[in-house]
Amino acid sequence: MRIPAAMLLLFATAFAQDKTTRARAIHATIVGVDSHLDTLQRVLTQNAELGKHVPYGHVDLPRLKAAGMRAPFFALWVPTYFKGAEAVRRTLQLRDAMQRVLDAYPNDIELATNAGEVERITRAAKIAVVLTVEGGHQIADDLAVLHMYHKLGVRSMTLTHFRNNNWADSSTDKPVHDGLTGFGREVVREMNRLGMIVDISHVSDKTFYDTLQVTTKPVIASHSSCRAFSDVPRNMSDDMIRALGRNGGVIGINFGPGFLNQADADTFKKRIGNAVAKDPGLSGHALDEYAAKDYIRDYTEMIPAKATLEDVVRHIDHVVQLAGVDHVGIGSDFDGIGAVPAGLEDISKMPRLTAALLQRGYSEGDVRKILGGNFLRVLRLVTGR
Numbered sequence: 001m002r003i004p005a006a007m008l009l010l011f012a013t014a015f016a017q018d019k020t021t022r023a024r025a026i027h028a029t030i031v032g033v034d035s036h037l038d039t040l041q042r043v044l045t046q047n048a049e050l051g052k053h054v055p056y057g058h059v060d061l062p063r064l065k066a067a068g069m070r071a072p073f074f075a076l077w078v079p080t081y082f083k084g085a086e087a088v089r090r091t092l093q094l095r096d097a098m099q100r101v102l103d104a105y106p107n108d109i110e111l112a113t114n115a116g117e118v119e120r121i122t123r124a125a126k127i128a129v130v131l132t133v134e135g136g137h138q139i140a141d142d143l144a145v146l147h148m149y150h151k152l153g154v155r156s157m158t159l160t161h162f163r164n165n166n167w168a169d170s171s172t173d174k175p176v177h178d179g180l181t182g183f184g185r186e187v188v189r190e191m192n193r194l195g196m197i198v199d200i201s202h203v204s205d206k207t208f209y210d211t212l213q214v215t216t217k218p219v220i221a222s223h224s225s226c227r228a229f230s231d232v233p234r235n236m237s238d239d240m241i242r243a244l245g246r247n248g249g250v251i252g253i254n255f256g257p258g259f260l261n262q263a264d265a266d267t268f269k270k271r272i273g274n275a276v277a278k279d280p281g282l283s284g285h286a287l288d289e290y291a292a293k294d295y296i297r298d299y300t301e302m303i304p305a306k307a308t309l310e311d312v313v314r315h316i317d318h319v320v321q322l323a324g325v326d327h328v329g330i331g332s333d334f335d336g337i338g339a340v341p342a343g344l345e346d347i348s349k350m351p352r353l354t355a356a357l358l359q360r361g362y363s364e365g366d367v368r369k370i371l372g373g374n375f376l377r378v379l380r381l382v383t384g385r
């Protein structure tokens with residue numbers, strides 16, 4: 001029997017609508033985790049009022065709530081041109097910006113320092129924000145600084161940013177330490193002891209494998225994607241993804257088009273090259289002003305890109321095939337990327353990704369793991385609660 005094309009189209013449309021309805025229902029009840037958001041840069045440099053739904057930027061509290069992304073990881077990201085004590089000062093400015101948000105909207109957002117707190121806070125219909133530090137240079141080679149970040153609520157740290165620091169090699173710099181130094185290993189052990197998640201996004205391949213040898217807890221790649229589809233050093237090779245899976249860790253897929261699609265990789269490599277080379281030679285408020293302009297120029301206006309939502313699905317599929325559905329999550333890098341994939345223009349579009357995953361045959365249980373369950377498992381294991 002031949003089914004008329006018009007009829008097939010009708011079935012397909014009804015099927016897709018059903019997935020959209022199911023996706024919305026899932027997002028109404030999930031505790032979604034996005035393991036890397038740079039939204040605090042907007043608060044610090046532009047005084048963004050996160051309590052209001054605004055038509056710019058990728059993330060605010062109303063959009064997080066509407067999308068069910070109730071446990072976002074907010075990064076205290078300090079560019080590597082802040083060095084030594086200057087990097088510590090900038091980290092405190094970002095922590096202060098976070099505090100302003102917490103104090104301004106006590107009914108909407110609360111700091112979570114373990115998985116139990118995420119549960120309690122989200123049950124009260126609030127956003128449970130988890131704080132992270134992006135770049136090991138921010139401890140200024142001093143474990144006392146790491147300890148105090150922990151006291152200030154930080155529960156994860158990316159070991160490097162775009163440049164090597166004094167104890168770990170970065171994926172976007174020339175290797176000088178052959179991975180982790182002795183002190184670098186000590187940092188990993190101390191993070192394990194404190195209950196801070198070790199984040200291996202940005203690190204060199206050798207630093208990644210050294211970290212896996214030292215750590216006694218699962219680690220995460222908070223915002224990286226697969227080299228199989230975009231061969232850039234910031235992404236993970238198949239072997240690294242398998243090793244991360246064996247460690248019990250999770251990779252959060254980065255939505256930056258250069259991370260997702262080879263067609264966008266060259267633009268991305270150029271941008272990274274520029275970022276690595278920046279060294280204004282300033283300090284104090286002159287450096288702060290430089291950093292604010294730098295952020296606004298690179299991350300406010302989105303440039304055109306080829307990547308789409310389907311690319312994100314491809315990356316998720318790939319990790320699931322290599323390591324299993326327990327080892328992939330979302331690490332969009334929203335508010336820290338200079339372009340967005342079509343279909344995922346901001347955090348409010350997340351239900352579309354869920355609809356696409358359902359369409360692909362993922363069960364609701366799998367979707368819940370990918371959208372947050374996997375990262376919450378690691379948070380519970382590492383913090384012990």
Ligand SMILES: [Zn+2]
Pocket residue numbers: 134202223
């Ligand atoms: Zn980053």
